[in-house]
Amino acid sequence: MTNPRPRVAIAGMSIESSTFSPHRSGWEAFTLRRGDDLVRHYPFLADGAPLRDAAEWTGVLQARSLPGGAVPADVYESVRDEIVATLTAQQAEHGPYDGLLLDIHGAMTVVGRDDAESDLAAAVRAAVGPGTLISTTMDLHGNVPRELAQASDLITCYRMAPHEDAWETRERAAANLLDRLRAGGAPKKAWLQVPVLLPGEKTSTRIEPAASIYADVTRVAELPGVLDAALWVGYAWADEPSCRAAVVVTGDDEEVIVREAEQLARQYWDARDDFAFVAPAAPYDECVATALASDARPYFLSDSGDNPTAGGAGDVTWTLARLLAEPAFARPVEEGGRTAIYASLPDAEAARSVAASFAAGGAGAAVDVEAGARVDDGPHGPVRLTGVVEHVSEGDPDAGIVAVVRVGGLRVILTERRKPYHLERDFTVLGLDPRGTDVVVVKIGYLEPELYDMAADWMLMLTPGGVDQDLLRLGHHRLTVPTHPFHAFDAEPKLRAELL
Incomplete structure (x- = not known):
């Protein structure tokens, strides 16, 4: 008899890493969780919680670290390869997974590599195949290059800075995944990057303009035809081409998600000079x-x-x-x-x-x-x-x-x-x-x-x-040109969303 509950794996690697720090985040920096230990780490998957019994959850591997310096390549590749090998072995024994919760930060830098999370997401996608829905949950200070958004069927991030909604966001990512497994598969995604890169201390949702902009993210997420809306500030202390703000709106109404993604991006761009430090x-x-x-x-x-x-x-x-x-x-x-x-x-x-x-x-x-x-x-x-x-x-x-x-x-x-x-x-x-x-x-x-x-x-x-906090004295030289406030703009950016 087929089990009616979907089978969902949990995996990921989470760290925010500055390329301007000489620190290196090796194995000693990471806490590794696997199996039931990983499943129990999520409060919304505790015994008796509604989501706990809504699926068969399998903890693969999640490596989590306090923010720090770049991750040595061998550490990252070992984590990635174990995730891929475990997923491959489990599916060979039990069949394909219905869904996967990918728990990452979005600002991981790996020595000698750009866009490490895109590489991880692509490896996970290759391991589970196109039939498994992947729901990616992130920090709002992460970066979202096209490749990362493309590899994810659903993708979301925090809406508060400080991140008082961190567990709420992960729960939303899991709930959205289960909802789509029940009701219709992968939604459409309207994605675009905004050529702005600011520190979190200037984009706190405690004050304007971020308070109003993120309130609008919530409004968009509640519209008919929309499943979720997310706005990433990006990570200001890494020097990679993908470091900039981004918007993704997911749902089934293509006209609505494109319109609202572009509207959120325009709000953020228009407010770029209004962001100020959260305190004197x-x-x-x-x-x-x-x-x-x-x-x-x-x-x-x-x-x-x-x-x-x-x-x-x-x-x-x-x-x-x-x-x-x-x-x-x-x-x-x-x-x-x-x-x-x-x-x-x-x-x-x-x-x-x-x-x-x-x-x-x-x-x-x-x-x-x-x-x-x-x-x-x-x-x-x-x-x-x-x-x-x-x-x-x-x-x-x-x-x-x-x-x-x-x-x-x-x-x-x-x-x-x-x-x-x-x-x-x-x-x-x-x-x-x-x-x-x-x-x-x-x-x-x-x-x-x-x-x-x-x-x-x-x-x-x-x-x-x-x-x-003085970004201009750090010496970024690999950002995509132009990015505010590092470069001058010859014209207003087009801010057109792409359907993925």
């Missing part, structure tokens, strides 16, 4: 002076140039070196100084050294350690942390060893491995009180929701690094 943005000196002069506590400063969640190496010390030299933080509070937290600086050797001092002398043990700039020493070399260790913990699933070193009124979080600090508990588990601290400096772009809610005020600090 300024160089280091102005940001620190403003924070110290303000009565708002805690005052958050975003060390944006080395944001590990955008692809920065995470160990750039340019900002920390200046904080260590700030008179307000050099003095202990009892001597009239101010308090600050710096989150964070990865350096395995330094973290182990501080942990050894803590083991020998406990909290308050003196430390004198050189740290940082082991990977990205372009903006500044290592810094010297001369102070006392207040806390050490081991076994953090992301950071490994975590130490808190106090230098005057400044507490530096030193980690064995890169880790973003997005949650209040990331600080409190270390004995730190961010709410009671004068200035909290985090390596991030726009503040994630918990930090945003915690901050009495904040600024985006324009600092150097692999994800520098």
Whole structure:
């Protein structure tokens, strides 16, 4: 007897990787999930969830990493080849899959290769054949070259930045896939790229014009004859020809999806000069002076140039070196100084050294350690942390060893491995009180929701690094010409959608 439920595979590889960072995202950067472990990773596929019982889900392989530098070719090719080999073997044993959920980011750079996700999608398509529906789910900071859109039957991305709808988007991609398996196969796709490339900190949906544009994406998705609508900002910190904004509207009414795709693209193009930073943005000196002069506590400063969640190496010390030299933080509070937290600086050797001092002398043990700039020493070399260790913990699933070193009124979080600090508990588990601290400096772009809610005020600090917000000083030279704001335009772009 034939099982009435469709058979759906899950596979993918997800990372956002800056070509301007010397960091390399090798095997140590990736979490690999297979089989039931991969299926259970998706909350909407938990036991008892409606989508869980709507299909037979098979986890093939999904490799996921914190953003970082480019992926070595052998790492990417091993993941791709395992996905292809597993799909081929499973289909030889059980027959073709009805559908496949392809979970990617869209901004993966592989050393020596352009458009890695297009290569992955093409390999997956070749493995499953034309009869399997592929639904691709992506980050809105990904790139969508024609080849990627062509290889996918359905394709969608987040509609919020920060990405509070990440799981909702994956669920939508899965639900759309099941809907089309029940009701009519692959829809049409209206695809076009928009010659604009901006950083996420200028395109946050918290503010205009992105707030209104993405509200319109939702409106389009709900029109009769439309299945889904998606608008990608693109990834600004890679230097590849595909890096630019893109629109895809999927559905069965060709006239509607083409019209609406072009209308969304036109909105985005027309607003290109209206996008602004999501918060007041300024160089280091102005940001620190403003924070110290303000009565708002805690005052958050975003060390944006080395944001590990955008692809920065995470160990750039340019900002920390200046904080260590700030008179307000050099003095202990009892001597009239101010308090600050710096989150964070990865350096395995330094973290182990501080942990050894803590083991020998406990909290308050003196430390004198050189740290940082082991990977990205372009903006500044290592810094010297001369102070006392207040806390050490081991076994953090992301950071490994975590130490808190106090230098005057400044507490530096030193980690064995890169880790973003997005949650209040990331600080409190270390004995730190961010709410009671004068200035909290985090390596991030726009503040994630918990930090945003915690901050009495904040600024985006324009600092150097692999994800520098000043795109023009990074040196892109491989973008498709013309792309705003890198090139002048002789005429308005045509912005005509192609039916795929």
